[in-house]
Amino acid sequence: MNYIVLEENLFTIAFVLYIVASLSFFIFLASSKEKLGYMAVSVSLLGFFVHTMAMGARIIESGRLPFSNQYEFANSFTWGIVLCYLIIHFYYRFTAVGAFVMPLAFLMMGYASLLPRHVRPLMPALQSNWLAIHVGTAVVSYGAFAVAAGLSFIYLISFNKKSDKRSLLPDPDACDFLSYRIIAFGYLMLTLVIITGAIWARSAWSRYWGWDPKETWSLITWIIYSVYLHLRYNRGWKGKPAAWFAVIGFVAVIFTFIGVNNLLPGIHSYR
Amino acid sequence: MISRIKRWLFSLQFGIFLLILMAVYVTFGTLLPQNLPDAFYVENYAWNTLVLLLGFNKAYSSWIFRVIMVLFLINLSGCTLKMIPSLQRRFHHNYFPSPTLNAENLWPDHATLATMLPLLKKKGFTVSESPDEPGTYRAVRHRFGVFGPTITHIGIITIILSSFVGNYFAQEGFFNLMPGETASFHEENFSVSLSDFYITHREDGSVEQYYSDLMVLENDIPIKEETIWVNKPLRHNGMMLYQTSFGWASKLQIRETASGDLVQESYMRDEETIFFQPAHLNIQLFGYYPDFQIGMDGMPLTMTQEKRNPHYAVVLYHFGEFVDSFIMNPDQRFTYLDYEISFPDSVMYTGLIFRKDYGYYAVLLGCLFLLAGLMLAFYFYPKYIYIRDGVLHAISRQNSWGFSMWLKRQMSQFNKKEGDIQ
Numbered sequence A: 001m002n003y004i005v006l007e008e009n010l011f012t013i014a015f016v017l018y019i020v021a022s023l024s025f026f027i028f029l030a031s032s033k034e035k036l037g038y039m040a041v042s043v044s045l046l047g048f049f050v051h052t053m054a055m056g057a058r059i060i061e062s063g064r065l066p067f068s069n070q071y072e073f074a075n076s077f078t079w080g081i082v083l084c085y086l087i088i089h090f091y092y093r094f095t096a097v098g099a100f101v102m103p104l105a106f107l108m109m110g111y112a113s114l115l116p117r118h119v120r121p122l123m124p125a126l127q128s129n130w131l132a133i134h135v136g137t138a139v140v141s142y143g144a145f146a147v148a149a150g151l152s153f154i155y156l157i158s159f160n161k162k163s164d165k166r167s168l169l170p171d172p173d174a175c176d177f178l179s180y181r182i183i184a185f186g187y188l189m190l191t192l193v194i195i196t197g198a199i200w201a202r203s204a205w206s207r208y209w210g211w212d213p214k215e216t217w218s219l220i221t222w223i224i225y226s227v228y229l230h231l232r233y234n235r236g237w238k239g240k241p242a243a244w245f246a247v248i249g250f251v252a253v254i255f256t257f258i259g260v261n262n263l264l265p266g267i268h269s270y271r
Numbered sequence B: 001m002i003s004r005i006k007r008w009l010f011s012l013q014f015g016i017f018l019l020i021l022m023a024v025y026v027t028f029g030t031l032l033p034q035n036l037p038d039a040f041y042v043e044n045y046a047w048n049t050l051v052l053l054l055g056f057n058k059a060y061s062s063w064i065f066r067v068i069m070v071l072f073l074i075n076l077s078g079c080t081l082k083m084i085p086s087l088q089r090r091f092h093h094n095y096f097p098s099p100t101l102n103a104e105n106l107w108p109d110h111a112t113l114a115t116m117l118p119l120l121k122k123k124g125f126t127v128s129e130s131p132d133e134p135g136t137y138r139a140v141r142h143r144f145g146v147f148g149p150t151i152t153h154i155g156i157i158t159i160i161l162s163s164f165v166g167n168y169f170a171q172e173g174f175f176n177l178m179p180g181e182t183a184s185f186h187e188e189n190f191s192v193s194l195s196d197f198y199i200t201h202r203e204d205g206s207v208e209q210y211y212s213d214l215m216v217l218e219n220d221i222p223i224k225e226e227t228i229w230v231n232k233p234l235r236h237n238g239m240m241l242y243q244t245s246f247g248w249a250s251k252l253q254i255r256e257t258a259s260g261d262l263v264q265e266s267y268m269r270d271e272e273t274i275f276f277q278p279a280h281l282n283i284q285l286f287g288y289y290p291d292f293q294i295g296m297d298g299m300p301l302t303m304t305q306e307k308r309n310p311h312y313a314v315v316l317y318h319f320g321e322f323v324d325s326f327i328m329n330p331d332q333r334f335t336y337l338d339y340e341i342s343f344p345d346s347v348m349y350t351g352l353i354f355r356k357d358y359g360y361y362a363v364l365l366g367c368l369f370l371l372a373g374l375m376l377a378f379y380f381y382p383k384y385i386y387i388r389d390g391v392l393h394a395i396s397r398q399n400s401w402g403f404s405m406w407l408k409r410q411m412s413q414f415n416k417k418e419g420d421i422q
């Protein structure tokens, strides 16, 4: 069996399923037909299943976790977003959140599809057990921030329309609270990402912190979410300012992930 | 006045302001190339006066950045200390917050006090009757979680302080060794010698790994032998040695043309110059090019690190005057005056970084505090339940919504169970 061809086909199927899911979510929001909501979630679930198989095929082909070049990061990142979304969905039943999260997933996957995807062996600096923990936590953390950004976005467009009972959007207060919980989790993971990265940097490059652009941008992201957490503490400020910080934080996540590699070269840019 | 300044200096507002300032400041550091000569910025940036004035050209070591960090340390320490008395009060076993006025009543339909209280105990809550209101019960869990933010903050303070102090005292540098050579660390009282350096390649020609076989000696007595590679440094007396780079050292031989006697033999790294006194010659090895081609810019370009078809680019000076430059292979000789110059062979040398920094361990300790504090703040935060027959309120400062949600779930299980029994 040729696992690479298999991976490519499964990847394409998953990609199409994510697009279908995103469209269904939008039509669901516009038409208020609950059935469409169920369908959108089912398609997302199916897409996630196919995507997981695609990742599995790649793992078998390369003999390692798919964490070592930009294509693999983007692919894993997409997987993390959908995973976090599905967990949140099945725990809290916020169908409409998918309309704001699944498009992010398919955009990220579209970005992945543009990148060279050949399986290459690991360069010496990447041959470390820390790679799996470092990137694994990053995938979960970024996925959580994506879902939280979706929720905060819903909050920002709906917090002053409470009277509209027919709205399918979840209750803004619930979005506000839930995005706080998800960000808390993502923040804990991001802290782990930075710490494991520092430990790894010390064993590979001698310094645990070197102000490399990727490191610095992950710190900036971390600072933005630190501000978010404190804004929530100060009763008057939570809600709108906090929601803005959640969205800005996610922009920083995306920049750390894509922008730094393409715009700010440093030792971290493994393409 | 003083107390007003103090209040402001230790306030959360000022802390948030500093965090944002820090983020914006280091952003400039990532956008501009760092630590280049001032002239570079003057040439390339229209706003160069601002760049140099605000220290964006060395953002992570400028005095402005240091001032921000010191203010941040003061702010965070003050803020954390200021919180402690009220946290201690909340930690005290008598403390119990009252439910908010519009708190939702989570009491499930089929419950009685006799079934409710044991259930909560089973869930890990400490349940007690309220001293001032008989018939009212309080359930508490994770009281110690009030210290979550404090521990987080202490972790951050520890990280910043120990990295400052650690970097100040850290020793760091770079050196390279050819097989057989030794480098001494006089202060640490040991030396390392390189037994061998080699690169392993994969089938496709890409580098798999770089290896240095090192021997540690104390007073010239071998203590231990270790092979290091990228991601596996050597550690001795707190000093770490890292594999970081490599290069070629080429063997220069000079013979007398008449007799054929070898009069000088030495290893030269690229761009190194050697003075040969008998002939007043300066011999510069411009570069060693294994398996080279001439690139588009007319310069030699090395295709692989293997020793196929190697060449040497050499420049000669006589009494400081340029004589000639030429490219030769290992079998060729260049004759000048009464001497023959040749480069018969090259060996690889290893490039190593050394670093000794005890601050790292304190930073790690700070990281541990940070993680533990975050766990407490986010998951083991204090959870209080107010109970009266028919009334159940979830109370939490951090996460009222999530805690109510969780309690509702527990209660619905409770209902189902009761239903099953009936």
Ligand code: HEM
Pocket: A223, A226, A229, A230, A233, B010, B011, B012, B013, B014, B015, B016, B075, B076, B079, B083, B148, B149, B152, B153, B156, B373, B374, B377, B378, B398
């Ligand atoms: C990067 C820096 C910081 C980090 C990572 C951090 C982390 C935290 C965390 C995780 C919490 C608990 C929040 C929650 O449960 O949602 C917290 C609470 C808090 N932080 Fe920070 N903090 C930082 C800086 C600061 C600064 C600079 C100040 C003030 C000057 C500050 C003041 C507070 C206060 C007042 C609380 C609330 C504590 C309470 O009432 O229980 N923090 N911090």
